[in-house]
Amino acid sequence: MFDEGILLESQSLRTSMTGHTEVLDRVKTLTLLPDDLHMTTRMVAAYFGVGIKAIRSLVVDHRQELEANGYRVLTGAELSSFKELSSLDKHTGRHLALFTRRTVLNVAMLLRDSVVARQVRTYLLDAESGQRSAPPVDNSVFHNLEKWLDARVLHHVEQRLAEWGPPETRNEARMRVLAEEAVRSAVGRAVVPLLNELIRSDSELRHRLAGHQEEIARLNKVLWERESAGSLAALDEMDHRAFAQHIAWLCRRDGCTGVTATAAPAGGGGHEGRIDVLGHTADGRRLVARCERRAPDATVTSTDVQAFVGTAKREHRAEAALLVSTAPFTRDALLRASRHDVTAVHRGLLESWNNGARLRVLESVG
Structure with missing residues (x-):
């Protein structure tokens, strides 16, 4: 059984499970709009027992993935038409975000601080485990194949006997040839293609399984490393030397x-x-x-950024320059960092990076 936290890290694994929307009602009954297809942001937040801001923040971070699973925002004439069809209050605003069941399930696989979301992830992994342990082939297939082969052999024998004439013209050698022909014909027409298809399917499944195992191994490593690294509060407790070593480790990761x-x-x-x-x-x-x-209530100023720019760009000729802090950056500091092509890893971005997200500046540009 895999840890439910794996779903938080792997988009490919989440994609493979978006069809299991039935687990949502097993955890908690969904309340849908009158069209019985959609939910609003407020309804999704209520289902998971979190604030609306948490859902909106999740949409900002994973909008493309959510849109692939049905999330959309209605405006203008489309919104007016939907309000009429769904008997919604006409004063709900100029736009309306809609979540399908698949989108809600997608949210459950991304939402960290929700008991309901964690339960959904656990149910999902249980369902996936049950599918893996189920027998891959229905035994009735082989019984049907056996009957088909018997009928095919009998038909071939009867056809050849009719061609050979009366019984007195038949001898043991010719009957042996007839039996071999009948079996060879039936096997060639049915068993060989079936075995080829089974071999192809088995090879494909083995390849997919190997890919999943590699992904799971990587994610287990990430989860273990995250547990070792601890939370943002743990970073606050580090001295400067330990903090620098941890940032170096994140870069290597x-x-x-x-x-x-x-x-x-x-x-x-x-x-x-x-x-x-x-x-x-x-x-x-x-x-x-x-x-x-620095302390969480302190700030990184524009002066701090300027000092770093001089050292990193002029002295070290940095092509990827990171100014990492456990405190937020002021607005002027963020603007100056942007102008000088410095990545400002403020407290919020540091938390995401520490939790497994990747910094864009570290990705290959070639």
Whole structure:
């Protein structure tokens, strides 16, 4: 039995399970709109026992995946028509987000902080496990094949005997040839094609199973690493040296090579020319990072960014520059980072990165 957290990490695994919408009602009865097909954002939030903001935030992060499973936003004439058909309040607003059962199931596989969502994921994995343990072939197929072969052999024998004439003209050698021909004909027409198809299907299933096993092994490793890394609160408790080493580990996890955490002093305050992590991205670009371990209620300012730009870009010629902090960035700091092609890994982005998401700047650009 796999951990339900695997579904949070693997889009391919989520895609393979979007057809099991029946598990939603097994966990908690769905309340649908009058069309019996859709739910609103508020209804989805109520089903999972979370705030509306949590669902909207999930849509922002995974909109393309959700749209592939039926999520859409109605506006204009389409919205007016839907309100009339569904007897909705005409004053519901200028747009309306709609979730299908598949979309709701998709949300359940993505929503972390919901007891209902975790129960849905557990039911999904139970259902998948049950399918894997079910017998792959119905034995009645072989009984039907046996009857077909008997009929085919008998038909062939009768046809050949009719061609050979009266019984007195038949001898043992000719009867042996007849039996061999009948069996060979039946096997050639039915058994061989069936075996070929079984071999092809078995090869395909083995290939798919190997792919799933590799994916599951990778995800189990990610889950184990996440448990080892701990939460964002655990990062807050690290000293500067440990924090820099953890950021170096995240870079290596995402495919970077030759990554080292420099011997920065504990505390990490000041030291405008300090660089904490050096290495190369997976496609060979020069990686430079500075780690700012600050209190969550502090901020990273535009001055901090400017100081890092001078060190990373001019001295180290960074092609991928990360300014990582456990605190948020001010608006001016984010603007300056954007202008100088610096990735501002603020507290929120750091949490996502620590939880398994990948930084776009570290992905191959070739």
